[in-house]
Amino acid sequence: MIRSRQLAYRYPKGPVLAFPDVDVPQGGVLLLAGPSGSGKSTWLALAAGLVGATSGQLDVAGQSLGAGGAALKQGAALDAWRARTIGFLPQKLHLSTALSVHDNLAMAQWAAGLAQDDQRIGEALEALGVQDLALRKPAQLSGGQAQRVALARAVLLQPQVILADEPTASLDDEAAAASLALLQSTARWEGATLVIATHDARVARFFSENTSQKGLLRIVLGRKQL
Ligand SMILES: Nc1ncnc2c1ncn2[C@@H]1O[C@H](COP(=O)(O)OP(=O)(O)OP(=O)(O)O)[C@@H](O)[C@H]1O
Numbered sequence: 001m002i003r004s005r006q007l008a009y010r011y012p013k014g015p016v017l018a019f020p021d022v023d024v025p026q027g028g029v030l031l032l033a034g035p036s037g038s039g040k041s042t043w044l045a046l047a048a049g050l051v052g053a054t055s056g057q058l059d060v061a062g063q064s065l066g067a068g069g070a071a072l073k074q075g076a077a078l079d080a081w082r083a084r085t086i087g088f089l090p091q092k093l094h095l096s097t098a099l100s101v102h103d104n105l106a107m108a109q110w111a112a113g114l115a116q117d118d119q120r121i122g123e124a125l126e127a128l129g130v131q132d133l134a135l136r137k138p139a140q141l142s143g144g145q146a147q148r149v150a151l152a153r154a155v156l157l158q159p160q161v162i163l164a165d166e167p168t169a170s171l172d173d174e175a176a177a178a179s180l181a182l183l184q185s186t187a188r189w190e191g192a193t194l195v196i197a198t199h200d201a202r203v204a205r206f207f208s209e210n211t212s213q214k215g216l217l218r219i220v221l222g223r224k225q226l
Contacts, residue, residue: 001026001193002047002161007056007066009042016054017042020219024193026160029184029211031204032197034221040197043221044163047195048086049078061085061160061193083112087154087192089164089183093146095138101125101149102134108153124152127189128182144175151182155190162187164196168203180206 002024010016017039024030032040045051046058049065057066063081095104105121125131128148138146147167154162164183168176180203187194196203207216 001061003059005057007058008054009046010054019043022217022219024217026193027191028193028215028217029207030195031207031218032221033199033218035199038221040221041165044165044197048088048163049082080113084157085160087159087162089150089154089167091166091169093150095146095150097138100135100137105153105156108156112157124156128152147179151186155186158190159192161193166198167196168200176202184210
């Protein structure tokens with residue numbers, strides 16, 4: 001489902017980031033750990049096809065995103081693949097402040113080139129327990145509610161892969177545990193592979209206590225910059 005070999009990325013005028021090899025089965029959990037600046041967000045951007053690898057192989061849900069994948073889909077085709085395959089939960093949730101909760105989800109369908117499907121939007125909001133908030137604007141939500149809405153949006157199109165960037169940053173222990181339980185149960189419900197980038201030790205603890213060893217891979221990115 002996710003497989004990488006000798007994956008590396010170089011920012012223009014920046015360091016070369018070299019990543020450990022990974023093999024993550026469908027439905028598995030990958031934790032990307034490592035200190036600030038070790039390349040966690042970059043790895044997520046590579047897996048989402050937002051940036052192309054400088055060298056090495058990366059296959060995500062059947063799509064070759066590595067440097068050898070010269071046939072990498074471009075432009076609109078890559079955007080459509082991403083919209084249908086990847087659910088992204090960014091650290092800053094990026095809900096559109098001008099739109100209602102419902103319309104934030106409708107916009108995700110629109111961005112994927114799909115017709116608006118109010119029933120599916122209702123189902124996604126209900127699965128995350130925020131169906132009563134559909135007509136509110138993001139500014140009228142608590143932090144936890146906003147995170148649920150962002151997660152509903154991330155899984156709206158039933159992605160094969162959920163990428164979450166520091167989902168517990170700035171949360172207290174109770175909220176962090178709730179957030180991780182929500183991510184885990186949502187990924188299980190959708191049968192999705194879950195990738196979490198974090199330097200929060202609570203995340204590793206949560207998944208080692210709540211996931212079978214077989215389905216869990218943790219890699220620690222270092223400052224192995226060439
Ligand atoms: N646009 C850029 N141009 C040049 N270098 C960059 C750019 N973006 C990130 N970097 C560098 O690449 C490295 C990896 O950054 P990245 O954001 O992936 O790390 P991270 O592990 O996600 O960090 P954090 O935990 O602080 O979010 C860092 O050394 C960073 O300074």
